[in-house]
């Protein structure tokens with residue numbers, strides 16, 4: 001007889017096409033603006049949110065700027081044209097307006113978050129993680145607000161911040177990502193709906209992890225959230241965001257802006273686990289994820305970005321640090337996974353301005369099926385940045401023959417004292433590794449997941465401790481999408 | 484426990500194993516010797532289920548047909564292979580790997596999984612056996628291990644997996660004398676009435692430490708000679724040259740390790 005070994009061994013290709021487990025949608029009664037964008041829509045959003053005049057002016061300026069701008073086309077992405085007139089720019093679940101207590105959360109919304117594994121009851125949650133839950137355009141609840149306020153920490157939805165802390169918002173909004181920064185940032189500035197606001201006062205170590213969970217639910221809507229984190233001198237905060245969306249055949253646009261301000265000796269650790277719907281294996285549907293994330297680090301401050309990007313049809317994202325103050329530190333740890341027909345063009349910019357500034361970039365790109373993964377990074381050392389140092393390591397893992405990995409580092413050094421180090425590697429999951437694990441009893445799927453997780457280890461290690469469980473979950477979701 | 488009947492293996496049309504017949508009984512240690520390229524590793528992989536070979540014949544373990552099974556099912560059935568070239572898995576903690584392996588076979592057999600704390604106890608005992616320090620558990624699987632550490636890690640895995648049949652492929656090669664003593668000590672300690680081992684080696688020196696019940700000599704994919712451990716000594720003195728001429732009638736011989 002002939003052993004069926006070669007036929008029965010499933011190929012890596014097959015292993016990479018598993019289901020998206022967050023693809024369900026919830027029937028929520030929703031208030032949606034008609035599709036299309038003009039000044040009146042900007043005014044509508046602003047009035048729905050009962051905003052002050054200065055903010056409406058700011059939005060209108062952004063809108064005017066956006067009209068003049070064009071989509072950036074330098075990324076290695078093939079994108080079907082986006083029809084900005086067919087998108088609805090405002091969608092909010094209709095629910096009880098009072099949200100002072102968690103118990104007021106609409107049961108349907110609560111159930112939706114339960115299904116996503118994010119219980120919104122304070123008793124049921126990890127006791128040291130506060131969550132801001134955002135559905136489509138609005139924040140539906142923020143947990144542990146009171147506990148945090150005792151420590152002086154403000155953690156609330158952006159809309160509330162505009163009402164309750166207008167001066168803080170006005171001072172910092174657009175201070176790191178100006179309105180005209182790029183096409184998508186300008187669009188976001190014009191129509192942003194909600195997001196999270198965090199303020200850590202001087203000398204305070206935030207007593208718990210802060211997190212925001214973004215959920216797109218409605219059809220044909222864009223999500224434009226805006227997050228602002230301000231850490232005063234000598235403060236410390238760790239923040240995590242997670243994102244999912246239902247499985248739909250049309251593409252949905254997500255254009256967010258995140259601004260971080262780390263004042264002297266402050267530290268902000270910002271982690272993202274992005275799992276928007278990636279589209280199907282033929283490239284139908286999926287989220288277009290165009291995100292501008294940037295932080296400004298003042299003297300002796302530290303900003304650390306950690307991202308695990310497994311979802312979205314298109315990812316265009318370069319979380320960056322302006323190392324403005326002397327001895328400031330910037331870090332970027334990234335895992336980007338592209339399978340099915342996903343395309344990711346992601347990386348970072350480290351702009352060294354201050355003396356003795358240090359940046360570290362660790363990027364792990366995984367490409368499977370027909371996925372395309374590009375690391376694009378800029379390390380810029382200005383003349384003023386005496387003794388700046390950068391270490392960059394970009395590793396690519398290819399699972400299959402139809403996928404691609406690309407590494408595009410830009411290095412601009414204007415100060416001769418700079419030390420810039422760049423390492424890159426490309427590897428594959430070897431048949432011998434899979435066989436070794438299987439000989440030890442693991443299924444091919446478990447083995448693949450373990451090997452891929454191992455490849456990402458340095459980045460996963462950077463996720464906050466409280467999310468160690470979550471990191472394990474990432475393992476499982478990787479299993480879903482990779483192995 | 485293990486029956487091998489007329490096993491042949493070819494790769495890319497090239498015949499590597501020819502009509503192998505073997506019987507391994509309970510609690511037996513079985514030496515498989517042969518020059519480089521004679522097919523020893525191929526034999527081990529054929530038992531473990533590596534992809535890419537064209538295999539004919541019959542192999543059963545405790546009556547179960549191994550050739551029909553995926554590698555992980557064979558592992559669950561009790562087959563353990565000590566690799567000649569253990570594979571590196573960067574970023575995967577050795578302890579996590581070991582526990583996942585153990586629990587994978589336990590799950591497949593319908594047994595309860597071993598929790599983290601119990602596992603630590605299990606692994607401590609196994610570590611003592613191969614004289615490894617605890618930090619070993621927290622390093623990535625085989626990544627940056629010395630040759631000797633890799634082989635000791637294989638024995639550690641065997642100790643934890645408690646297989647029914649262990650096939651150790653050149654676990655001695657590349658070891659200095661101390662490491663050899665440790666590896667052999669581990670193997671001897673793991674002898675059990677419920678376990679049999681096939682010890683594959685290129686040199687006989689491992690068999691100075693591990694006394695096999697039977698020795699088979701593989702040349703060009705055929706068993707050309709079988710005997711007890713004295714055969715190994717003979718080989719040490721005379722090399723394989725004696726057997727290279729015997730090939731003509733090798734296939735007629737039925738050198739099974741007698742009782743099963």
Ligand SMILES: Nc1ncnc2c1ncn2[C@@H]1O[C@H](COP(=O)(O)OP(=O)(O)O)[C@@H](O)[C@H]1O
Pocket residue numbers: 494495497499517518519520521522523524525526
């Ligand atoms: N993947 C392969 N492709 C072609 N020939 C192979 C392959 N693997 C092993 N061989 C050949 O099969 C023969 C036996 O190899 P092997 O089983 O590794 O021998 P041993 O372990 O006894 O040194 C050798 O001639 C070797 O070159």
Ligand SMILES: [Mg+2]
Pocket residue numbers: 523524525567652653
């Ligand atoms: Mg060999």
